[in-house]
Amino acid sequence: LLQILLEELPKFPNLDRVVNGISRVPNRVTIKAAEIAITTLLGLSQTLTLLPLLASQMRGRSLKSVLLQTIVGTMEHPDLADMQGKISELLTSSASFRRKADEMLDAACFAIKPGYNGMLDMARKALLQSVEDIHSAADALSAAHELSITVKYAASRGFHLVIPVKGNQVLPAMFINQRKNRKSISCTTEEIESLSSRVKESTQEVLLLTFALLQSFLEEVREDMDAIFAVIDAIALLDMLMSLAELVMTESQPYCRPQFTEEGPLVIKAGQHPITYNYSLTPFVPTDILIGPFMNFQIVTGPNGAGKTTLLKQVALIVILAQAGGWVPS
Template sequence: MESEKSDSDTRYVLGIIENRVKEVGVAALDLRRASLHLSQFIETSRSYQNIVTLLQYFDPKVIIIPSNSSAPDGMIGLTALLERCSNARKVELVRGFFDDTKGATMLQNVAAKETRAIFSENYHKQFYLCLGAAAAVLKWIEVEHGFIITKNSLQITFNGSFDHMSIDATSIENLEVIEPLVLDSIKQKRNRSSLYNMLNTTKTVGGARLLRANLLQPLKDIETITTRLDSLDELTNNEQLFFGLSDVIQKFPKDTDRVLCSFCFRQKKGSVDTTASTRRSQVLVAAIILLKEALDLLPLLSKVLQDAKSSLLCNIRASLSSNSAYSVLKERISEVISDDAMHARSAFTARTQQCFAVKYGVDCMLDLARKSFCTTSEAIHELGIKYQKEFDMPKLRLVYNQRQGFHIVISESDLQQNCLPNVFLQVVKRGKNFCCSTDELMSLNSRNQEAAAECYVRTEQCLEDLINYISGDVRSLALLAESLSLLDMMVNSFANTIITKLPAVYTRPDFTENGPIAIEAGRHPLLESIQFEDFVPNNTFMSEATNLVIITGPNMSGKSTHLRQVALITIMAHIGCYVPAGFASFRIVDHIFTRIGTGDNLELNASTVTYISIKS
């Protein structure tokens, strides 16, 4: 729904509701990928550990809960929990918005055809809480942002988070999976990275987000893990394939997955916010340019994958090259979009590309708006040259950004007697430069922005049929975004990590149904990357007969490091990546729980074990 955000900026809106028997319903709407995740479960922990884990996973920007919700006996309450565990914006709605019947009806209308089956009558009766949470989330999006979801466009998963390995929030922090630990004494991060930072050499936003999701909830399906490992075998042994894929992925727009969201959300009829409407038109035009650029690169990607042998890479090649929807969509786009239109990161270049995206002659009113845009842009450029000569400021330049439009930047070295002429207004000093404007520039800037806004609106009107066509086949866009994200993670994260290490440092893990957990010459993946001398490896063996290991030793001997090492190697193996060990064999792990360090609470006169028992 928004066009320019940082890679790490969250996009989830979370709805949570509970009943008096400790049953919780959760609906998480991903605004970037237009997908909805539903979960309903019994909260067995008095401290809401399951919800805390979901908050860690989704990292929502907004959390919606019922107003005046009282906690069941022995529970701390949702409101108190959210105040303590999340910095997201909290929104309280009356319980009437959490209507499961309306939720089921709304989801049947907007759900993609492939996911409608989950809304049968049996599902409705059994999972009414998460449907009520979904109703509140969708209604809040409509009221707050003035957007509605188009029909048959929302990808919905049910209880997806519980089909993966569960790692509680405390363990995520202790193991440094996403963020490095913070030293409370000096409030600074240690001179070390996290597992996510170490592996995150991805080139796209979708690849980075998929990597984070896999680390927080690793896989439990042996077949999927083995398929990923097979593709890693091929990528690490075939340098031509590895470098070819890495080069092609880098050419794709960094935020290709943003395209999907643009066509799934439509502005609600009756909206009178002209600024929001113009912004919406700009986002749609930018999304079509992004989509055009991605579709143009698909033949090159298929060519690089043509000699691939592993099933994962072959399936991706088949899904992208044999899907006729992409070729038809490319033809529809080429009918109205100029061949020269390209995605650009620069604000002014992107704006110009969006204004001239549609071919000439399609709409005469659009051509007139473009002429006005060009005239004012040239006048602004000539005005900058005029000021350079008139005030003898050769370093004076015009700069454009989306918030201010065009403004003047003058170097401090250009000033005579450290004083600006009176013609310059709104002067702000930034470093060694002065940012300012003039009456003439502000007038031209206003006319230029009005012409650009008219171009956006007229362009969207010209593309209305194309937008409706794209919205009708969102599943193809979702498949494209998912394939690129998975390729990026496998190639630029997993394979890159293995190839850039010394030979024989990382090895492929084995998986068995009921075998032991055996690690030979295992190493801590984070510490060995920053340790100057050779890391001392350790062996680990656990089976049904020996399922408890007690580690003893003096302070600073590496006991905690060994515990973290085993857990991190296990996580890496379950996401389908090679591990830092001479040999590693695992059975599927369902949960990882850790308690590392001291957690004494003097106020409660409780030891670490007692305090943990009180919390859980």
């Protein structure tokens, strides 16, 4: 089960941003608001696609834990399946959340299915033509100057050229805004800048049209926020449990399962700090702690750097880990 979680949970987008994006109702239509709305819907779509796959794999492990069974049940809420069905009617099957700027831009602009809106299709066509013009211009420059030119995109810079260079090689004067690193020069030309500006304008038009089409759908999504909040809480809890399990499995120091009593005392045998243990320059000295009605305080003395504060933090962290359901370094 741990291996399944380690493989599947990183595939989920930032769920906090998804919730914030759904909850946010913009006061006016802006490019930023459009980008947030589209990114939010793509993140929600990816989340709803991953949920049944994860739930199915977890059920295949014959879960005995009531907590894990509850988490799986939350992930299989029927409202979530209905929501995913509506999203699939609107978005293309390949639409998903991306982490790279150029991939995210492409996903946002082409998220809605072709034929859904005529004006959107025309705006997309203009955008694709502008991008094609940039690549054609780069190919022409490459042939004219016998250079290996690659077209790149960055959110802050737009489309630009990357040219590998050797030593103190100097590029022709037409290549402007040059930024050199060890192996290449990123630059542009007046023509590429003009085409990049055209791409930016076309992109903004596509985003605004897409944003307008998504508004009614986002209103429907907000009506099912209870199911979304519940499943995100479930994923967060699952992520925490996975982290605690991974900690125990991968740490070199010994961990044990804590035992609870209703009235104490607090007994820690050979306790160790869960973090300092790995970074101490000298061998970490385990510490026994006994706190109860018959011994309700202890005096800790020692010179600066001896570990007095570390011991206090160690006891607190062990108690917190135990109360959170984790094993403890002891």
